[in-house]
Amino acid sequence: MxxxxxxxxxxxxxxxxxxxxxxxxxxxxxxxxxxxxxxxxxxxxxxxxxxxxxxxxxxxxxxxxxxxxxxxxxxxxxxxxxxxxxxxxxxxxxxxxxxxxxxxxxxxxxxxxxxxxxxxxxxxxxxxxxxxxxxxxxxxxxxxxxxxxxxxxxxxxxxxxxxxxxxxxxxxxxxxxxxxxxxxxxGGAIPAPATAAAPAPAATKAPTGGAVVAQAPAPAPAAKPAPAVAAAPAAAPTPAPAPAAPAVAADKAAATKDVEAAVHAWATAWAAKDMGGYLGSYGKEFDPPGKQSRKAWEEERRGRIVGKSHIAVKITDLSVSVNGNKATARFKQDYAADALKVNSRKTLDLVNNGGKWQIVRESTG
Structure with a gap:
């Protein structure tokens, strides 16, 4: 290299x-x-x-x-x-x-x-x-x-x-x-200070993107056909009911609003240094990066957050996509702590655990 x-x-x-x-x-x-x-x-x-x-x-x-x-x-x-x-x-x-x-x-x-x-x-x-x-x-x-x-x-x-x-x-x-x-x-060397582009690999390695892409869930297996049964002649079959598209759409819209509320609650708890609410926003499936244990990661986050005299977290351009019990939220995050101000793009992958949307993956860029 x-x-x-x-x-x-x-x-x-x-x-x-x-x-x-x-x-x-x-x-x-x-x-x-x-x-x-x-x-x-x-x-x-x-x-x-x-x-x-x-x-x-x-x-x-x-x-x-x-x-x-x-x-x-x-x-x-x-x-x-x-x-x-x-x-x-x-x-x-x-x-x-x-x-x-x-x-x-x-x-x-x-x-x-x-x-x-x-x-x-x-x-x-x-x-x-x-x-x-x-x-x-x-x-x-x-x-x-x-x-x-x-x-x-x-x-x-x-x-x-x-x-x-x-x-x-x-x-x-x-x-x-x-x-x-x-x-x-x-390729965007030193872009405007609003947002940092996702960097590519180090040294002479050509860029490979590096963006975390949420994988679509595997399609449900096709239902097995019921065995054929001889039946007596009957009247003309009743037409099958139309799919309940409005109900499905309403459920998805409600789930989207729940995810948005969960993301804002996570940001609010972070800004308020409410460690119970902040850490509770992460599901048990969340795997802390850097080979850290969950306990070590929580202690590190607690030290970084509680030690600040002032924290502000603002979320804009929030976009949520829901697929079953999984969701992805993408947004622009403006973070300020004491003398530091940072703004970046962030992606949160969430799952619905017993009616509560919790973060299972977090990435920046």
Missing amino acids: TLARPTIPRTLVLAVLTAALLAAGGLARADDYSDVNQLLRGGKLPEALSKADQYLAGKPKDPQMRFIKGVILTEQGKTGEAITTFQKLTEDYPELPEPYNNLAVLYAGQAQFDKARAALEMAIRTNPSYATAHENLGDVYAKLASQAYSRALQLDASNTAVQPKLALIRELFSANPKVSAAAART
Whole structure:
């Protein structure tokens, strides 16, 4: 997994902080971000860096511009400076997962896969729903496995069990072409600060989307035909009643409203730091990411939420689809806690447990 120059992985340029709307006067600041991004997309790296430094001279703690500066430094091949920039971001804003993700990309480019793994684990601990970090961590583990298999062959060339495993991993990485710099720039590098696009895998791996797609439930098996029975002649059969479409539609509409109410109740409990209501919004089927136990995940969430002096969670553009006892809710989430403001797209998969809709999967992006 090499970090090509001047090409940079799409993961790096798409892992964009959504904390751009941090302060009041966001419109003027968004224009500053837009100007720097435009120079970056146009390949005018010295001008982009100069404008970013000029902005940071007046607002040295601004996370979004510091993040963009890290991307510019990476494009310029100044890996050491880029690493320093992202490291300082993780120190000042440890709740943001994107700087950890980009550190991992840079470490992987230097074949420092242990450091890349540690950075990605921090990204996942910060945001367990960060799908890109999970995928990148899989790539890093694959590279570590490749190194281990290669070492095993060096020590015992006659070990025929190792060779197919090593070949499989090499085929996995060679099957994905590198992302060109032009494609990276036209693929949404540093989009407008409103929403972050879903990043693609790390290092030179071509993007595979990474979006979690809710699978449609398997179709119900066809009913077995009843055995034929001889019957006496009878009057003309009575026409079958028309399907009760209005009733079905009404049930689905009611379920949709129940799901919407459950999502808003989850957000309200979160904002109120009502841990009973918040944790109760997650069903027993919810599998915490990052190999955490349910108890460890709940303790971590409790520490992150209760420790904030103020939390606001606003949900807009809520779209709900219901299929039987399963539902998917997609919406835009505006989150504010103390000095931090983040806005992102979120997807919740829910199931109906005894009349209560509960979350079984949560993803961001």
